Every structure is written in structure tokens, then in C-alpha cells.
Amino acid sequence: MDLLRYQGIERQKEPVVPSVIVIGAGISGLAAARALSDASIKVILLESRQRLGGRIHTDYTFGCPVDMGASWLHGVCNENPLAPLICSLGLKLYRTSGDNSILYDHDLESYTLFDMDGSKVPQEMVVAVGDVFKRILKETERVRDEHAQDMSVHQAISIVLDRHPELRQEGLAYEVMQWYICRMEAWFAADADMISLKCWDQEHVLLGGHGLMVQGYEPIIKELAKDIDVRLNHRVTKISQEYNKVVVDIENGTSLIADAAIVTVPLGVLKANLIQFEPKLPEWKVAAISEIGVGSENKIALLFDQVFWPNVELLGIVAPTSYSCGYFLNLHKATGHPVLVCMAAGRFANDLEKYSDEYAANFVMLQLKKMFPNASDPVQYLVSHWGTDRDSLGCYSYDPVGMAGDSYQKLKAPCGNLFFAGEAVSEEHSGSVHGAYSSGVTAARNCESHLLQRLGNFKKLRLIFRDDNALLEPTFPLQISRI
């Protein structure tokens, strides 16, 4: 095979500079490319979209940053792998909850809930039902211990309520309970009847609570991409491992060749077989791809000319089913801009994608008008489509009922000179930005060790030095506010 007929990375003269193709310019791909580039490895980053960031997408159409993908930093602490970057860029965080928040709870104190008739739900009831919900979840641990077979969180809640009728709620309190289930479903981006009882609370949560990125996540993406050879509009269609090399075919008909590749495309893209692998991926890898779930979450952001809602972080509407409940993030509290973001998850998020943006915006405005009959119409709106966008095909991974315990490890495991990164390979922090970032750094390190073993000590060629210690110790403290 004549390697020179491939475009892109040219055959190197001695001494050898290893080359790696990173596929996907989300946070994991950018982190991997940055780490490899800092280790003097030649990197090309291929991205199918016309923009960087993947499931991080800060939109500026409203004249202020609005994150249509990730918006929270989960774990506002120096141990968060993103802390050094956030600090060095001087980015501000608005903390919506502290250390004692539970997994799916961004801040109990600053919710205001309404019923379908627009009446405010008494705060004592919100707190009381929240306590009952915590007790129910605690009881599901017993159900888990009693059953060898996995089941859904929904099924376990039903078993608990059969055993403890005193925990059942009636009337408005029942609707508030549905709202808590809706919040939990939003965390996992999946309905309660799909979430694994065995796994749902096994996530390792960093300290420091949850903080909104006030200026959006985009500055981090820009910083990581500095000086990296990124090729936008380069959709990868095939990855072949040949003669100790990796050949990557691009939709535009060109091919690139390198010593190794790191695949960071979303799990949804792998599930849909949008990239052909030659030879085929081993069965254990294919099984992991199919076992891990991909959830759905969409945002409908609404810009108003003035604020007509109370000064709380979240506005919620309670309903007889978790599907019909709704909630809106009040960006005005965190950023000062008159923006509400409706967050839809699970089947509701999927269903919204079947309609036009106008329909979705009208639908959530109807919900808002139930809470605030005098609500003005939005000046502008934005609607995300993470589930049908062929570059994401879902929002982030979750643990479905019956998932094998080692699926994340298998998804992460390399196949020869092919490495895997992305939020879904992060065992401890899947579904998060910091988990995706770390997975990219880890894949780059593993890839570098692989190349060192195969090609010898190219380290002596180190062209760019980065002070590794500078990455460990943030120069400035995290800037956290609570207005």
C-alpha cells in the first residue's frame, strides 16, 4: 500500500514524529488533541459539524450566552479536572446548590412550583413531599438488596409504595411527587421505568455542588482548541486498521493516515453504526455500545423583553404524571438576562423533536402561561434537537435496567491502535463535561504510551512544554457567586 497517496499527514523523515487522528471536536476530543499536541505528537482533529464543542454549544443569538447543551459544572471544587482551566480563564460560576444536595437536586430552596391552574404550591408541601420522596428512595435500597435481578427505579418505587401505603400521596401532593420524579428523570435524561435500580445512585459525585457557567462553556472550548489543527466539516465514515496504521475515510472522499486514532464521537453515533470499522469492532465492544443507554434532553430557551416571574432559580409546574410536569431554569437570577430555559427530558424530549421549533416554543409557552397568565410572548426562542441531530443522536449516557457492570470499561478499552474517549467511557463521571474531558486526557496518555512502546522514545523531540504542575494547582480561586 502506498501510504503517500493519502492526503493529510505526510510521511515523516527521521526522527519519527508519531501522528494521531482524533475524531470529534467535543470537549473529550479537544482534551485529547491538546494533550497529544503538548506531548509533541502530530495531531489532526476531525469534526463533522461546522463548529467546535459538540454537546457543548453556547448560543449568542439572544445577545447573551445561552448554553443549549451542558450548562452546569457538576462539582464546584478544585478536584474538578476543569477547575484549573476555569480559574485560569477567570470564568464565573453561579452556584445553584451546595454539598448537601442530592444527585438530582440542584436547589430545593429556590424552587417555586405551580399547579395546572396557576396556583402556587405551598412551600411546606414541596418540602414535605421532598422528604417523603427521599424516604421512598431510601427504601428502594432494601428492594435492591432483596432482588438479584435488576429492575427499574419506577418498579422499585411501586414496590415500596405497596409495602408502605403511608408514603403514598394524594391530590396535589401526588402531583408534587410526580414533579420530583420528573426532576430525577431530567438528571438521567431517561424515564424512571428505564433507569437501573442497581446503578442509579452509584455515581461518584464531586464535592462543591452544582454551578452554572455564567459566561457559558464556550470559552473553555476555544481555549482548548488554540493551535490545534482542527478540520471542521470532516465527517468520518470509515476507520480501518491496516499495517500498524489507522486509515480514516471522510465523507468528502479523502482519507487520512496516522499511527493511531482516538474515537470520541457520541455513543448515539456508535450505536447507529454511522462509522464503519475495518476490521469490525470485537463483539465485547459492540455489546458495550449496545448495553449503555443514551438519554434525551432538550432545551427551549425563551428571551423576553422583561422579567415577569419570581426571583427563584427554578420554576416548576406539577401535574398528574411526571411526563406532564415541567420546569424552567431562570437564567435571569444567574446572569441578569431575561431568559427562561425549559428543560425537557426522556420521552417528553423525544416527542418534542417530532414537532417544529415554533410548536415546541408555543407548547412550553402554554405551560408558562398556566403559571403566569400575564406572561408576554418571547422576543426570540431557541430549540435544541439533540436526539435527532445526526452528530449526537442523544444527549448523554445513562445506566438502563440490566446493564452489565463492566460496560463502561469495555467501551473505554482500546482495540490495538484505536482508542476511545467521550462522556460515555467515563466510568465515574459519565454524562458530564468533566467526565468527558478526563476521558480525553486519559485516552491521549494511553495512546502516547502505546506509541512510545511501538516507536521508541520520541519524547526527546518534545517541542512544546507545558508545566504539568500548573494544571494541578489553579492559579486563581474558583469565582463563585450567589446573587
Ligand SMILES: Cc1cc2nc3c(=O)[nH]c(=O)nc-3n(C[C@H](O)[C@H](O)[C@H](O)COP(=O)(O)OP(=O)(O)OC[C@H]3O[C@@H](n4cnc5c(N)ncnc54)[C@H](O)[C@@H]3O)c2cc1C
Ligand atoms: C441538553 C444537555 C444538557 C447537558 N447538561 C450538562 C450539564 O449541565 N453539565 C455537564 O457536566 N454535562 C451536561 N451535559 C453532558 C455534556 O454536554 C456531555 O457529557 C459532553 O459535552 C460530551 O462531550 P464529548 O466530547 O464526549 O462528546 P461531544 O461533545 O458530543 O463530541 C463529539 C463530537 O463528535 C462529532 N462527530 C459526530 N460524528 C462524527 C463523525 N462521523 N465524524 C467526525 N466527527 C463526528 C460531533 O459533532 C461532536 O462534536 C449535557 C448534555 C446535553 C445534550
